[in-house]
Amino acid sequence: MRRFLAAYGGGMEFCQLQLNYLDWTFQDARGKVELLAEYGIPVWVMEPLGGGRLADLPEESAARLQSLRPDEGIPAWAFRFLQTLPEVVVTLSGMSSPAQLEENIRTFSRERPLDGEEKKALLKVADGLLERRVLPCTACHYCISHCPRGLDIPSLLALYNEHSFSEGGFLAPMALSALPADKQPGACIGCRSCEAVCPQQIKISEAMADFAQKVQS
Numbered sequence: 743m744r745r746f747l748a749a750y751g752g753g754m755e756f757c758q759l760q761l762n763y764l765d766w767t768f769q770d771a772r773g774k775v776e777l778l779a780e781y782g783i784p785v786w787v788m789e790p791l792g793g794g795r796l797a798d799l800p801e802e803s804a805a806r807l808q809s810l811r812p813d814e815g816i817p818a819w820a821f822r823f824l825q826t827l828p829e830v831v832v833t834l835s836g837m838s839s840p841a842q843l844e845e846n847i848r849t850f851s852r853e854r855p856l857d858g859e860e861k862k863a864l865l866k867v868a869d870g871l872l873e874r875r876v877l878p879c880t881a882c883h884y885c886i887s888h889c890p891r892g893l894d895i896p897s898l899l900a901l902y903n904e905h906s907f908s909e910g911g912f913l914a915p916m917a918l919s920a921l922p923a924d925k926q927p928g929a930c931i932g933c934r935s936c937e938a939v940c941p942q943q944i945k946i947s948e949a950m951a952d953f954a955q956k957v958q959s
């Protein structure tokens with residue numbers, strides 16, 4: 743994205759990003775928004791509810807938010823998070839019923855950005871959602887020099903996490919298609935020498951095999 747903006751940023755009127763409070767750290771949406779701000783490029787948001795997952799939170803997460811604001815709908819939390827970002831000028835939200843349309847109109851009829859306490863609570867909810875669903879790779883890079891196939895393991899695991907969490911979105915297959923075959927998850931030979939040095943004890947070989955199978959099917 744940095745290279746693209748250096749080449750073409752001067753001609754861009756806006757940039758459409760996958761942006762929501764979960765992807766704020768998970769997909770480094772924050773870094774992307776900050777980079778666009780350097781170029782003065784406004785943001786159009788897609789997937790504000792993470793494909794609908796942020797409209798229907800697990801009971802415990804929803805209860806945490808409702809204890810702060812009992813009258814607030816769960817989707818409104820995600821939209822109000824976006825209202826805290828001055829770079830966002832358009833939010834594209836898929837709606838499948840008149841009730842959802844009415845709820846969204848209610849939410850956007852006035853600006854109500856999250857306050858500090860609300861934002862903290864929401865990002866904590868995001869951490870909880872991710873802990874349950876993704877591999878805890880910290881991108882420390884210890885494993886890379888141990889891979890006989892020269893795989894960029896942390897980047898592949900980041901894509902794997904995205905693919906698992908989004909239950910098969912298009913981003914990971916698109917990113918993998920830009921890699922040569924010998925750098926894809928299917929190139930892993932299962933030697934597990936990466937696992938011997940991973941401080942997070944991630945079963946990397948299993949993740950690579952699962953990822954290869956998922957993107958093929």
Ligand code: SF4
Pocket residue numbers: 888889890891892893895929930931932933934935936937946947950
């Ligand atoms: S198990 Fe796969 S990813 Fe890990 S070192 Fe061996 S080839 Fe590389």
Ligand code: SF4
Pocket residue numbers: 878879880881882883884885886895896899939940941942943944946
């Ligand atoms: S060693 Fe483990 S935590 Fe570190 S980058 Fe590799 S997989 Fe991720």
